[in-house]
Amino acid sequence: MSDTTATRADSEIEFCLAREEDYDDVMAISHGIYSGMDYLPARYHLWMKEPHRLVFLGKRRGRVIALESTILVDGGETVIVEGLRVAPEERGRGVAGLIQSHVAQFIKTHYPRVRTKRLTRGDNPGPQALAKFRVLATRAILTQHCEAASVGRFIDELGVRVRLEGAGQHPPAPPPVTLQREELRSLLLSNPGAVDKLLPAGTIIQDWQPLRPTPANLDTLETRPLSWAADRRDGPAALVLCTAPYPIPQGGGSLRLNLDVFGRDLPAARRVLVFQMERVRGALxxxxxxxxxxxSDPALWEGLRELCEGAGGVAGGVRRYREYWEQLLLETDF
Ligand SMILES: CC(C)(COP(=O)(O)OP(=O)(O)OC[C@H]1O[C@@H](n2cnc3c(N)ncnc32)[C@H](O)[C@@H]1OP(=O)(O)O)[C@@H](O)C(=O)NCCC(=O)NCCS
Structure with missing residues (x-):
């Protein structure tokens, strides 16, 4: 990026806070983002109302050209940045850098207690860009496309497979359980051993949002439509956080189902994953x-792929939507 470009881009961009009525303009710069899996159409209006969240827009001559969202967490000491996007015709000219600098400056000025910036990324920007961050964890992502008409059969087949596997264990694996509020709190707030065993870098990642397990962050999660399940109540080896399915642009209107798997025990993870899919089946x-x-942890990816694609093969209508890809959990001092 040349200085001239930066100066020109800089001098013409105004930054402001997003409002409900900017929705259509934000959608207009969002076509094709995340291979049709963009969460923002479903989440924008929730973001406008969410406590501790600020959504920033960059505008050129009144037209929206960039967005970045922030939420203050960890008792106001951490800012999470999300949703970064730049209008297609404006990319490659430093606009993302400009909105990121503006947002950082705004947060530093208005929220001087913030010490840390945290984010997740689905692309690996290479060692030079990563050198600015601490890479706290790398998560593997399995992305499958299932035709709506095949979802029921797919989940049935997954159920048969994991129940056969569980029955073959000695002793047979107990059925997974949904964790209630107090159970989850006692596991994640009063049991450092469980947190170390289950959470990557001690962090909950809910649909790309990385949160430390603190009472206030769990309060925030409770305001969202999601559910936690485990392979057992005492000393679980796998936890699966399921975000309620939500609409995405893919294929003219599809649903996205996001399942964050915590723990490294593959058989337990497979059972809880399928339990969660069975639970939301009616909403798919x-x-x-x-x-x-x-x-999931990268070590589980192959076993989870084998589970889904084995069942998909029988049920039909299921295919890999993206090859193996990764989610990076990044942090930097602010
Ligand atoms: C990714 C995107 C926002 C980059 O916009 P851009 O204006 O072309 O970005 P530039 O190439 O000018 O890069 C400017 C800065 O943004 C940073 N950046 C680029 N992609 C980024 C990402 N995914 N997350 C965080 N920062 C990113 C660059 O590292 C660079 O930072 P630096 O100036 O501190 O080195 C743009 O291509 C886009 O909107 N893509 C589609 C949406 C998307 O994939 N968003 C990523 C969310 S993880």
Whole structure:
């Protein structure tokens, strides 16, 4: 990026806070983002109302050309940045850098207690860009496309497979359980051993949002439509956080199902994953397809792929939507 470009881009861009009525303009710069899996159409209006969140826009001559969102967490000491995007015709000219600098300056000025910036990224920007961050964890992502008409059979087949596997264990694996509020709190707030064993870098990642397990962050998660399940109540080896399916642009209107898998025990992870899919099965109609995203420790990816593609092969209508890809959990001093 040349200085001239930066100066020109800089001098013409105004930054402001996003409002409800900017929705259409934000959508206009968002076509094709994340291979049709963009969460922002479903989340924008929730973001406008969410406590501790600020959504920033960059505008050129009144037209929206960039967005970055922030939420203050960890008792106001950490800012999470999300949703970064630049209008297609403006990319490659430093606009992302400008909105990021503006946002950082705004947060430093208005929230001087913030010490840390945290984010997740789905692309690996290479060692030079990564040198600015601490890479706290790398998560593997399995992305499957399932035609809406095949979802029921797919989940049935997964259920048969994991139950056969569980029954073959000695002693047979107990059925997974949904964790209630107090159970989850006692596991994640009063049991450092469990947190070390289960959470990557001690961090919950809910649909790309990385949160430390603190009472206030768990309060924030409770305001969202999601559920936690485990392979057992005492000393779980796998936890799966399921975000309620939500609409995405893919294929003219599909649903995205996001499952964050915590822990490194593959058989337990497979059972809890399928338990969660069975639980939301009734909400998976209503679109052209379901895009399933499963995030896990990289060591589990192959076993989770084998589970889904084995069942997909029998049920039909299921295919890999993206090859193996990764989610990086990054942090930097602010
Ligand atoms: C990724 C995107 C925002 C980059 O916009 P851009 O204006 O072309 O960005 P530039 O190439 O000018 O890069 C400017 C800065 O943004 C940073 N950046 C680029 N992609 C980034 C990302 N995914 N997350 C965080 N920062 C990113 C660059 O590292 C660079 O930072 P630096 O100036 O501190 O080195 C743009 O291509 C886009 O909107 N893509 C589609 C949406 C998307 O994939 N967003 C990424 C979310 S993880």
């Amino acid at each position: 109609g209503g679109g052209a397809a379901v895009i399933l995203n499963v995030y």
